Amino acid sequence: MRVSQCLVLCLFVTATACSKSKPAPEADEPPAAAAPAPAASSGPNVAKAKEIFVQRCVACHGSTGHGDGPASATLDPKPRKFADPAWQKEVSDEYLEKIVKFGGAGVGKSAAMPSNPDLTDPQVIAGLRVVIRNFNTTN
Numbered sequence: 001m002r003v004s005q006c007l008v009l010c011l012f013v014t015a016t017a018c019s020k021s022k023p024a025p026e027a028d029e030p031p032a033a034a035a036p037a038p039a040a041s042s043g044p045n046v047a048k049a050k051e052i053f054v055q056r057c058v059a060c061h062g063s064t065g066h067g068d069g070p071a072s073a074t075l076d077p078k079p080r081k082f083a084d085p086a087w088q089k090e091v092s093d094e095y096l097e098k099i100v101k102f103g104g105a106g107v108g109k110s111a112a113m114p115s116n117p118d119l120t121d122p123q124v125i126a127g128l129r130v131v132i133r134n135f136n137t138t139n
C-alpha cells in the first residue's frame with residue numbers, strides 16, 4: 001500500500017517537475033539546429049561535395065555536368081555529359097570514386113582530368129560520386 005502510494009506520489013512529482021521545467025531550457029541551451037544532422041556522421045557528405053564540385057569541377061565539367069565548363073574549350077578529349085544514362089549504367093561507383101581521387105591517369109583516361117589527393121575524407125569522395133550520379137537524367 002505504502003509503496004504504491006509513494007510510486008504515485010513520485011510519478012506526480014516527476015510529471016510536475018517535467019512539465020514545469022520544459023519551457024525553461026530553450027533560452028540557455030545552444031540551438032539544436034546548429035548541430036549537424038546525425039546522418040552526416042556516416043555515408044556520403046553530399047553537402048561538402050557540392051561545394052567542392054563548384055570550386056574544382058565546374059570549370060571543366062560545367063555546372064550541369066555537361067562537360068561544357070569555361071575551361072573545357074581546349075580539352076581533348078572533352079569530358080562527357082554526366083547526364084548520359086548509358087554511361088551512368090556502365091560505370092561502377094568504385095570507378096567514379098577512383099577517377100575523382102587519382103585523376104584520369106589513375107584509371108587509364110586523359111591526364112587532363114586532375115587527381116585530388118588532398119581529398120582524404122572518403123565521405124567527401126563518396127559525396128562527389130553521388131553528385132555525379134545525380135546528374136543522371138533517368139534519376
Ligand code: HEC
Pocket residue numbers: 052053056057058059060061071075076077078079080091096099100104109110111112113114116128132
Ligand atoms: C581541368 C579540367 C577538369 C577538371 C578541373 C575536372 N575534370 Fe573531370 N574530367 C576532365 C576530362 C578532360 C575528362 C575526360 C577524360 C577522358 O575521357 O579521358 C574527365 C573525366 C571525369 C570523369 C570520368 C568520366 C568518364 O568519361 O568516365 C569523372 C567522374 C570526373 N571527370 C569527375 C570530376 C570531378 C568530380 C572533378 C572535380 C573534383 C573533376 N572531374 C574535375 C577534366 C576535368
